Amino acid sequence: MKKMNVNKYQKYQIMDFKNRTWPNKTIxxxxxxxxxxxxxxxxxxxIPMNLDEKMMMFEFLVxxxxxxxxxxxxxxxxxxxxxxxxxxxxxxIPKDVTVQVLTQARRHLLERTFESLEGVDNAIVHLxxxxxxxxxxxxxxxxxxxxMDIAIEGTKIVKELKEKAKNPNIRLQYSPExxxxxxxxxxxxxxxxxxxxxxxxxxxxxxxxxxxxxxxSTPNVYADRIEWFSNNVKNRDCVIISVHAHxxxxxxxAAAELAVMAGAQKVEGALFGNGERCGNMDIITMALxxxxxxxxxxxxxxxxxxxxxxYTKTTRMEVPxxxxxxxxxxxxxxxxxxxDAINKGMKCYAKSKDKIWNVxxxxxxxxxxxxxxxxxxxxxxQSGKGGVAYIMENDFGxxxxxxxxxxxxxLIQNVTDKTAKELxxxxxxxxxxxxxxxxxxWAYKLKKCHIDAxxxxxxVKQSKEDKAKQVKTNxxxxxxxxxxxxxxxxxxxxxxxxxxxxxxxxxxxxLENYSEHAVAKGADSKAIAYISIKTSAGKNIFGxxxxxxxxxxxxxxVLSAFNRI
Ligand code: KIV
Ligand code: ZN
Numbered sequence: 001m002k003k004m005n006v007n008k009y010q011k012y013q014i015m016d017f018k019n020r021t022w023p024n025k026t027i028x029x030x031x032x033x034x035x036x037x038x039x040x041x042x043x044x045x046x047i048p049m050n051l052d053e054k055m056m057m058f059e060f061l062v063x064x065x066x067x068x069x070x071x072x073x074x075x076x077x078x079x080x081x082x083x084x085x086x087x088x089x090x091x092x093i094p095k096d097v098t099v100q101v102l103t104q105a106r107r108h109l110l111e112r113t114f115e116s117l118e119g120v121d122n123a124i125v126h127l128x129x130x131x132x133x134x135x136x137x138x139x140x141x142x143x144x145x146x147x148m149d150i151a152i153e154g155t156k157i158v159k160e161l162k163e164k165a166k167n168p169n170i171r172l173q174y175s176p177e178x179x180x181x182x183x184x185x186x187x188x189x190x191x192x193x194x195x196x197x198x199x200x201x202x203x204x205x206x207x208x209x210x211x212x213x214x215x216x217s218t219p220n221v222y223a224d225r226i227e228w229f230s231n232n233v234k235n236r237d238c239v240i241i242s243v244h245a246h247x248x249x250x251x252x253x254a255a256a257e258l259a260v261m262a263g264a265q266k267v268e269g270a271l272f273g274n275g276e277r278c279g280n281m282d283i284i285t286m287a288l289x290x291x292x293x294x295x296x297x298x299x300x301x302x303x304x305x306x307x308x309x310x311y312t313k314t315t316r317m318e319v320p321x322x323x324x325x326x327x328x329x330x331x332x333x334x335x336x337x338x339x340d341a342i343n344k345g346m347k348c349y350a351k352s353k354d355k356i357w358n359v360x361x362x363x364x365x366x367x368x369x370x371x372x373x374x375x376x377x378x379x380x381x382q383s384g385k386g387g388v389a390y391i392m393e394n395d396f397g398x399x400x401x402x403x404x405x406x407x408x409x410x411l412i413q414n415v416t417d418k419t420a421k422e423l424x425x426x427x428x429x430x431x432x433x434x435x436x437x438x439x440x441x442w443a444y445k446l447k448k449c450h451i452d453a454x455x456x457x458x459x460v461k462q463s464k465e466d467k468a469k470q471v472k473t474n475x476x477x478x479x480x481x482x483x484x485x486x487x488x489x490x491x492x493x494x495x496x497x498x499x500x501x502x503x504x505x506x507x508x509x510x511l512e513n514y515s516e517h518a519v520a521k522g523a524d525s526k527a528i529a530y531i532s533i534k535t536s537a538g539k540n541i542f543g544x545x546x547x548x549x550x551x552x553x554x555x556x557x558v559l560s561a562f563n564r565i
Contacts, residue, residue: 012217017224022262030298032266034068035061041274053314054083060310065299070100074116075109084116100124105154114161126173127154132181148190155197173207180212200238211244219251223258230263242266245281252281288325292363304369331366336384339377343390379423381416385409395425401515407542436544442563448476451493493551508536529557
């Protein structure tokens with residue numbers, strides 16, 4: 001093993017904050033969601049979205065229920081400027097949706113930003129400048145005061161341009177960019193300076209967006225910073241605290257969740273966590289985490305596949321198969337014990353009166369996000385009999401009885417062990433048919449069979465009480481081209497058939513289990529019978545038969561097992 005150069009890195013400076021209260025809080029309501037797909041998400045794409053793709057994404061975000069959508073950086077690119085103009089001129093922005101545009105704090109950029117917003121109903125101008133120690137010292141070579149002056153100057157210009165635009169519905173969001181790398185008291189100082197100029201009130205609040213531009217520590221540390229800021233910012237009731245977590249350590253969702261517990265009211269993020277480097281906070285995951293706790297996410301996820309489709313189409317990005325709530329495999333169980341538990345959980349849920357979801361291994365009902373039950377259980381060599389039985393029942397209406405499931409499970413396992421591949425439900429059904437129903441390889445085949453419909457009373461030559469209602473069967477069996485026929489009585493057709501078969505062939509066995517049910521309804525109605533027999537050598541053999549007539553299905557089931565001896 002090679003030693004890694006750990007000395008190259010230093011610990012993140014954790015603030016001393018003992019009065020935290022967020023660990024005792026829970027989230028009870030969805031935050032204000034702001035999608036940054038069209039800005040932060042888009043700027044991270046190797047091929048950014050074109051105008052039509054942006055339009056498609058915007059309309060889709062609106063249809064999902066987003067009320068705040070960041071459109072882009074209109075002063076930085078012609079496409080982004082044109083996009084904002086098109087939305088306004090073509091009246092594509094619903095009255096209850098606020099669009100947000102990002103800008104740096106320079107006059108010509110701010111003027112162009114306001115130009116792009118002409119005629120907008122509701123907008124947020126999102127002003128940002130970097131405040132972190134590293135950016136101040138390495139990138140800008142500016143003092144704390146000089147960096148603060150950028151924010152102050154920018155706010156003054158936004159105020160002036162807003163007055164000129166005569167649009168009271170233009171709000172200000174200020175981001176001390178690289179907040180996680182900024183001394184917390186300095187970040188607050190800068191925000192206070194911005195606030196002093198903007199003069200928000202309870203009706204016209206200012207938004208302070210506190211980004212984890214780079215995720216630098218565990219989510220609890222971010223939450224501490226948010227709570228500290230929330231406790232110390234002046235005129236708290238005139239402020240909306242927004243969080244914008246990037247995913248460099250893979251914990252952006254947790255960071256945003258804990259930040260909401262710590263007092264954040266607005267959450268910025270992107271679908272599937274698209275964004276710079278390891279991405280932005282994934283809104284789908286955070287919102288559906290709320291949903292799974294019985295909290296209205298206030299966004300529509302009823303067709304998660306559609307969300308995935310629009311996302312992949314517009315961004316040319318892939319969704320990993322194990323992406324929470326949306327990945328191809330997330331409602332699939334391969335392991336036998338998981339399949340069995342899901343199978344039982346589903347049945348229990350179907351019967352429950354309160355309809356509270358409590359299915360093991362599935363945090364939410366796949367149906368709620370437009371996914372189907374059929375895709376839940378897939379079969380490979382890790383699967384058990386329960387999963388196989390579930391597929392047969394759900395996909396083909398074949399309810400293999402419990403006592404027969406291990407036999408069929410073994411047959412499937414033999415195939416998956418050999419092929420080392422996943423089996424589709426059709427392939428599983430084929431194994432069932434070939435193993436139990438397909439008569440082509442049978443030595444003994446049912447050729448003709450007549451059952452005396454009227455049961456006759458037969459003296460079994462014992463005491464009077466032993467006289468029983470008996471049924472008579474007349475059967476012809478084809479044995480490799482030769483006919484074997486028998487007439488036999490029994491206390492039912494199956495019993496009579498078994499006795500006759502034993503007598504005619506000389507092969508002894510006893511019937512151990514029997515079960516039957518209808519397979520399909522209506523004109524195509526068929527019956528299926530399942531049988532297990534025990535040979536004179538003590539071996540259990542299983543069979544199944546299917547026919548329009550349930551009695552014939554039973555005889556076929558006996559022959560199915562008999563041929564497998
Ligand atoms: O990650 C970030 O800090 C940003 C800002 C522009 C808010 O995207
Ligand atoms: Zn960002």
